[in-house]
Amino acid sequence: MTSRERVLGWVAGLGLTAGFVMAFGVAPREATQGNVQRIMYLHVPAILVAYLAFGVVLVASVIYLWGRAAGADRLAHASAEVGVVFTSINIATGAIWGKPTWGTWWTWDARLTSVSIMFVIYLAYLLLRAMIEDRERAARFAAVLGIVAALDIPLVHFSVYWWRTLHQPATLLRPGSTPMDPPFVLALIVNLVAFVLLYGYFVAKRVRLLRQEQEVLA
Amino acid sequence: MRPKFVVGGAVIAAALAYMIYAGVTQSAVYFVTPAELRAAAVAGKAYRLGGMVQPGSLRWEPRALDLSFTLGDGTATVPVRHKGTPPDLFGEGRGAVVEGTWSADGYFRASLILAKHSEEYKAPHGPSQAGYKELIRTLKGDGR
Numbered sequence: 001m002t003s004r005e006r007v008l009g010w011v012a013g014l015g016l017t018a019g020f021v022m023a024f025g026v027a028p029r030e031a032t033q034g035n036v037q038r039i040m041y042l043h044v045p046a047i048l049v050a051y052l053a054f055g056v057v058l059v060a061s062v063i064y065l066w067g068r069a070a071g072a073d074r075l076a077h078a079s080a081e082v083g084v085v086f087t088s089i090n091i092a093t094g095a096i097w098g099k100p101t102w103g104t105w106w107t108w109d110a111r112l113t114s115v116s117i118m119f120v121i122y123l124a125y126l127l128l129r130a131m132i133e134d135r136e137r138a139a140r141f142a143a144v145l146g147i148v149a150a151l152d153i154p155l156v157h158f159s160v161y162w163w164r165t166l167h168q169p170a171t172l173l174r175p176g177s178t179p180m181d182p183p184f185v186l187a188l189i190v191n192l193v194a195f196v197l198l199y200g201y202f203v204a205k206r207v208r209l210l211r212q213e214q215e216v217l218a
Numbered sequence: 219m220r221p222k223f224v225v226g227g228a229v230i231a232a233a234l235a236y237m238i239y240a241g242v243t244q245s246a247v248y249f250v251t252p253a254e255l256r257a258a259a260v261a262g263k264a265y266r267l268g269g270m271v272q273p274g275s276l277r278w279e280p281r282a283l284d285l286s287f288t289l290g291d292g293t294a295t296v297p298v299r300h301k302g303t304p305p306d307l308f309g310e311g312r313g314a315v316v317e318g319t320w321s322a323d324g325y326f327r328a329s330l331i332l333a334k335h336s337e338e339y340k341a342p343h344g345p346s347q348a349g350y351k352e353l354i355r356t357l358k359g360d361g362r
Contacts, residue, residue, distance in 0.1 A: 031340040032307065040339075102332045103305030108240045109248045117237050124230045131223035164248045164268065166315055168337040180339040 002208070008201045015194030019045075019187070027187035039097040041187055044172070045195035046090040047115070047156075053083030053199060054122065054153055061146035064139060070214070071207075073139040076146050078206035080125050082199055087119045102166060110159040111167035118152045125149060135214070249315050253294040261322035267296060268315040268334065276310050285331070289314065300328040307333035 023041035030037035060076035063069060094112070095105045106112065125145050132138035160169045171180050178185060249268030269289035276287040285300040287310075298316055308314055313334030318327045 028341040031342045033335070034306075037339065101305065101307050101335055103308070104330070104332055107332065113237055113240060117234065120230055120233050120237065124227075124234070127223065127226050127230060131220070131227070166248060166332055166334060168335050171337045171339065174337075179337055181341045183341060184339045 005201065005204050005208070008197065008204060012194060012197035012201045015190070015197045019191035019194040022187035022190045027183050028181075030184070033101060036097060036100050039093050040184075041191045043090055043093040043097060044188060045192040046086045046093065048173075048192060049195045049199045050083045050086040050090060050118075051153055051157070052196065053079045053086060053203075054118070054150060056203075057083065057122075057125075057146045058150040061143035064143045065147075068136075070139075071211075073143070074207050074210045074214075075203070076143065077129060077210060078203045080122050080146065081206060082202045084119065084122050084126065085202075086195070086199070087115070087122070091115060091119065107166050109165040109167055110163035111156070111165045114152060114156045114159045118149075118156055121145075121149045121152060251291040251294075252289055252296040253291055255296055255320065255326070256294045259320045261320055264317070264319050265326075266315055266317050267298070267326055267328075268313070269296070271308070271310050271312055271314050273310045278304075289316065289326075297325040298328050299325055300331055302331070304331045305333045307335060309333075312336075 019041065023038050027038070027041070029035055056079040057076045060072045060079065064072040064076060094115075098107075099105050125142060128145055129138050129142045132141060157170070157173065159165060160167055171178055172185070172188065180188075249266040252267065252269050255265060255267055267289060269291045272288040272290045272295060276285075278285055283301050283303065285302065285304060286298065288295045288297050290296075298318075300316070300318075308331060313336070315332040315334055316326065316328035317330040317332070319329075321327045
């Protein structure tokens with residue numbers, strides 16, 4: 001572990017601790033939902049960081065196809081892995097929240113369907129990488145899929161506007177001001193920053209491991 | 219190609235195909251509104267109906283687990299009956315989506331009640347509120 005990674009890890013840990021305190025201590029109990037609303041501090045940062053992760057996959061894939069830089073390919077690979085982890089956190093917390101709030105763990109509305117399609121597409125992306133032996137070929141195919149797969153990101157986010165859904169519309173990333181009281185927004189932002197740091201930590205670690213793996217195999 | 223990749227690929231392809239199928243058939247129009255149901259209601263056909271629980275329409279018989287209310291969308295209303303308990307967030311003046319069938323007797327027989335949540339988040343008001351003010355008070359030491 002490099003010292004830079006260690007620092008990032010500690011800062012992410014501090015951020016998560018601060019986020020925990022914000023979510024359970026500082027943010028008030030929501031008026032209609034009660035305490036179950038606090039799941040939001042995991043659920044929302046998880047999906048926003050997944051968007052970020054898959055956005056990084058898109059950009060890194062374009063850069064890879066442009067100049068065949070091995071570093072860009074490793075970044076795309078690592079970012080996709082971490083994005084899948086955060087998407088699964090988002091889906092699991094959503095189900096836990098949905099049961100008491102909506103009355104169901106799962107329903108096939110456009111938001112839930114598009115998120116699960118996104119999840120499976122990036123699983124397929126990782127599988128594609130793993131099944132092609134030739135590294136250069138795997139990187140090229142994965143880069144194409146990494147670009148195409150990004151089409152689903154806006155579909156997930158705007159699904160609640162384009163179709164009738166059970167899922168409520170966006171609270172933060174939306175046109176106009178947010179219908180959320182300031183203490184909630186603050187707690188959410190602290191958790192979001194912590195999650196972004198955690199994402200950076202995971203990706204830095206994975207990129208280094210992938211590089212070392214490739215050096216050993218070369 | 220190793221068999222585990224073939225199996226994994228097949229599972230992923232099947233999952234994607236199913237989700238796209240479920241998405242196209244169910245999500246494009248996740249629910250119909252009361253006005254749409256009124257316009258072309260077929261008795262015995264399964265629908266998902268979404269609307270606002272009309273204030274004053276909610277009847278709840280806890281012993282018999284009989285729930286009845288009216289869903290409206292501003293232009294039309296549909297009476298709904300259900301046997302069972304509603305989710306916590308279900309209530310008058312709030313959105314709900316119900317799954318069930320249209321009965322020939324002129325009401326909607328719901329088998330599942332889903333509460334629709336709004337994107338609003340409000341801090342509770344009044345002295346009983348738990349949260350940052352209480353926390354600051356305890357930190358200062360002049361509380362409990």
